[in-house]
Amino acid sequence: MSKSTEIASLGEFGLIDRLTKGLGRRNASTLHGAGDDAAVIDLGDRVMLLTTDMLTEGIDFDLSYFPLKHLGYKSVVRGVNDILAMNGKPEQLVVSLGVSAKISVEALDTLYEGMETAAKELGVDIVGGDTTASMNGLVINISAVGFARKEDVVYRAGAHEHDLICITSNLGAAYMGLHLLEREKRVLKDIDNPEPKFEGYEYLLERYLKPRARVNVLDALREEGIRPTAMIDLSDGLASDLRQLCRSSQCGARIYLERIPIARQTSELAEEMHIDPVIAALNGGEDHELLFTVPLDKQEAVMRLGLVDVIGHITKEESGVILVTPDGEGIALKAQAFDR
Amino acid sequence: MSKSTEIASLGEFGLIDRLTKGLGRRNASTLHGAGDDAAVIDLGDRVMLLTTDMLTEGIDFDLSYFPLKHLGYKSVVRGVNDILAMNGKPEQLVVSLGVSAKISVEALDTLYEGMETAAKELGVDIVGGDTTASMNGLVINISAVGFARKEDVVYRAGAHEHDLICITSNLGAAYMGLHLLEREKRVLKDIDNPEPKFEGYEYLLERYLKPRARVNVLDALREEGIRPTAMIDLSDGLASDLRQLCRSSQCGARIYLERIPIARQTSELAEEMHIDPVIAALNGGEDHELLFTVPLDKQEAVMRLGLVDVIGHITKEESGVILVTPDGEGIALKAQAFDR
Numbered sequence: 001m002s003k004s005t006e007i008a009s010l011g012e013f014g015l016i017d018r019l020t021k022g023l024g025r026r027n028a029s030t031l032h033g034a035g036d037d038a039a040v041i042d043l044g045d046r047v048m049l050l051t052t053d054m055l056t057e058g059i060d061f062d063l064s065y066f067p068l069k070h071l072g073y074k075s076v077v078r079g080v081n082d083i084l085a086m087n088g089k090p091e092q093l094v095v096s097l098g099v100s101a102k103i104s105v106e107a108l109d110t111l112y113e114g115m116e117t118a119a120k121e122l123g124v125d126i127v128g129g130d131t132t133a134s135m136n137g138l139v140i141n142i143s144a145v146g147f148a149r150k151e152d153v154v155y156r157a158g159a160h161e162h163d164l165i166c167i168t169s170n171l172g173a174a175y176m177g178l179h180l181l182e183r184e185k186r187v188l189k190d191i192d193n194p195e196p197k198f199e200g201y202e203y204l205l206e207r208y209l210k211p212r213a214r215v216n217v218l219d220a221l222r223e224e225g226i227r228p229t230a231m232i233d234l235s236d237g238l239a240s241d242l243r244q245l246c247r248s249s250q251c252g253a254r255i256y257l258e259r260i261p262i263a264r265q266t267s268e269l270a271e272e273m274h275i276d277p278v279i280a281a282l283n284g285g286e287d288h289e290l291l292f293t294v295p296l297d298k299q300e301a302v303m304r305l306g307l308v309d310v311i312g313h314i315t316k317e318e319s320g321v322i323l324v325t326p327d328g329e330g331i332a333l334k335a336q337a338f339d340r
Numbered sequence: 341m342s343k344s345t346e347i348a349s350l351g352e353f354g355l356i357d358r359l360t361k362g363l364g365r366r367n368a369s370t371l372h373g374a375g376d377d378a379a380v381i382d383l384g385d386r387v388m389l390l391t392t393d394m395l396t397e398g399i400d401f402d403l404s405y406f407p408l409k410h411l412g413y414k415s416v417v418r419g420v421n422d423i424l425a426m427n428g429k430p431e432q433l434v435v436s437l438g439v440s441a442k443i444s445v446e447a448l449d450t451l452y453e454g455m456e457t458a459a460k461e462l463g464v465d466i467v468g469g470d471t472t473a474s475m476n477g478l479v480i481n482i483s484a485v486g487f488a489r490k491e492d493v494v495y496r497a498g499a500h501e502h503d504l505i506c507i508t509s510n511l512g513a514a515y516m517g518l519h520l521l522e523r524e525k526r527v528l529k530d531i532d533n534p535e536p537k538f539e540g541y542e543y544l545l546e547r548y549l550k551p552r553a554r555v556n557v558l559d560a561l562r563e564e565g566i567r568p569t570a571m572i573d574l575s576d577g578l579a580s581d582l583r584q585l586c587r588s589s590q591c592g593a594r595i596y597l598e599r600i601p602i603a604r605q606t607s608e609l610a611e612e613m614h615i616d617p618v619i620a621a622l623n624g625g626e627d628h629e630l631l632f633t634v635p636l637d638k639q640e641a642v643m644r645l646g647l648v649d650v651i652g653h654i655t656k657e658e659s660g661v662i663l664v665t666p667d668g669e670g671i672a673l674k675a676q677a678f679d680r
Binding site (some may be wrong): 004005006007015016018019020022023024025026027029032033034035036038039041043044045050051052053054055056057058059060091092094095096097098099104105106108109112116119120123124125126127128129130131132133134135137138139141143145147152170217 | 346363365381384392393395435446449460463471
């Protein structure tokens with residue numbers, strides 16, 4: 001009898017490490033495989049970046065409140081973000097859809113409309129796809145391709161002690177947007193003509209339903225001649241993604257609670273729903289912002305951009321990944337929760 | 341009220357045409373989008389081929405009889421085949437998995453083992469992946485990347501009148517293998533310690549569960565200096581895929597019933613199960629062989645390879661796509677069925 005292991009028991013980084021451990025490398029063009037936001041393929045004069053991202057109904061989205069147009073838009077932003085997080089220029093993507101019987105052609109039109117809107121905004125081309133049936137729910141997979149000069153690629157593994165830790169916008173808003181949508185769905189479950197109450201929280205909905213890719217920040221960094229030393233897409237939440245970056249870079253980090261930007265709407269709804277806004281910011285996930293590090297001497301130049309917040313700095317690995325509270329206490333960050 | 345259209349009502353080519361119709365092209369590197377087995381991206385000195393393929397549980401595979409190792413193997417072969425069908429050299433692929441709660445880590449190990457076995461045989465590297473949860477059933481998406489000289493790429497659209505129509509192996513075997521597995525599942529449904537009867541039909545199971553990529557045929561063609569004029573992966577069945585190739589090439593075709601290779605095991609099981617073996621060969625699908633055309637003057641050279649069957653030739657578009665029976669009668673091929 002073979003022993004069966006639940007996936008959750010492997011923890012945060014265990015599964016992907018385990019699955020990709022034994023994979024061989026047969027082509028000289030394969031520069032870098034699993035372990036970053038995208039794979040890196042050598043083209044000689046430059047590199048190609050390749051990434052894949054799957055969304056499944058009931059886990060990653062709920063069609064009862066997620067408009068298909070937004071879902072199309074978001075799925076493209078997610079795919080493109082993985083290319084941006086490697087400092088690449090996204091150019092093409094291919095779409096696979098698993099389509100359940102309840103989905104009409106018009107629904108797919110709307111989904112594609114949203115995907116094309118994002119593609120247009122981000123300057124990428126949808127170059128093909130595959131559509132298959134699905135017994136249970138909609139599945140969307142986006143594989144995106146981008147290009148970069150070899151020396152411009154930014155990995156998770158490039159952070160050094162004293163580097164500054166930057167993020168591209170406030171955190172936790174998407175998480176609270178999701179909570180709001182879930183609450184209204186619960187409250188209005190058995191009501192005819194339900195009218196969900198979203199007033200005052202539109203920003204949170206937008207952050208969850210229609211995240212923006214931060215192309216402008218990368219452009220601005222490039223113009224200023226600032227190359228991040230390490231970068232990661234903030235999809236799992238600041239705590240998890242920062243730990244991931246530190247693990248790859250074999251370093252530690254200190255971030256400061258009062259420097260973590262949290263939008264007013266995020267704090268207000270969190271209070272209303274008895275959720276700690278700091279938890280939303282640290283562990284909420286789906287922010288789809290960029291977390292990156294720059295050398296200490298770029299502090300002034302980075303601040304001058306007015307586009308990023310510096311929330312802390314990189315330390316030695318043995319110092320761990322620490323959140324510093326306003327009273328100076330240091331708390332070790334865990335992946336899914338942190339203890340006060 | 342918007343009218344809702346069922347996807348099936350759009351017919352064979354309708355859906356993908358409709359969804360990809362309005363897509364823009366923003367990058368000069370986008371040479372060729374939807375409508376072939378892979379997209380074609382210009383790299384200057386050569387091109388990159390990019391493809392995506394999704395498999396969903398309950399539609400594309402049944403885990404009650406599909407061993408996970410074979411499933412991994414087959415999913416890689418399918419992805420790689422789309423690159424081969426463009427005459428490209430497959431080099432990398434990325435894997436997305438939607439994993440339901442019933443799947444253990446050991447099951448994923450086995451799936452990856454099968455994928456890596458195929459990757460090794462085909463000389464490709466698995467360079468990354470994404471794993472998400474799935475509410476209902478396993479979903480596998482493979483995106484494959486290959487390379488080719490621009491002038492070597494073979495599209496569906498290159499066939500000309502008088503070209504010969506070639507296939508790389510016998511047809512209908514995978515379809516009968518699937519029928520055999522389904523039959524044994526039905527028969528043994530309520531039996532303890534079921535012992536399915538597969539003797540004499542092992543070849544059919546292998547064709548369904550572990551299809552082979554025909555790298556050797558493409559290598560042989562290259563060595564002989566024969567470049568196919570058009571090519572397509574035989575996944576939907578000969579009738580549908582030949583019609584697709586003819587539609588892209590704006591031509592017709594005549595194929596000859598007695599030249600369509602059907603394996604002995606395929607005929608025997610078809611007879612036993614009261615299925616017309618010709619229907620299995622024409623419409624069964626999942627053969628994962630290559631269908632390609634070569635100029636008429638390559639007939640002798642192609643036959644000499646001993647690796648392909650010539651089943652007919654290309655005609656003018658207005659002649660239609662015709663199956664010629666042994667008594668000389670011509671029958672117009674439909675996508676999903678043909679009328680005697």
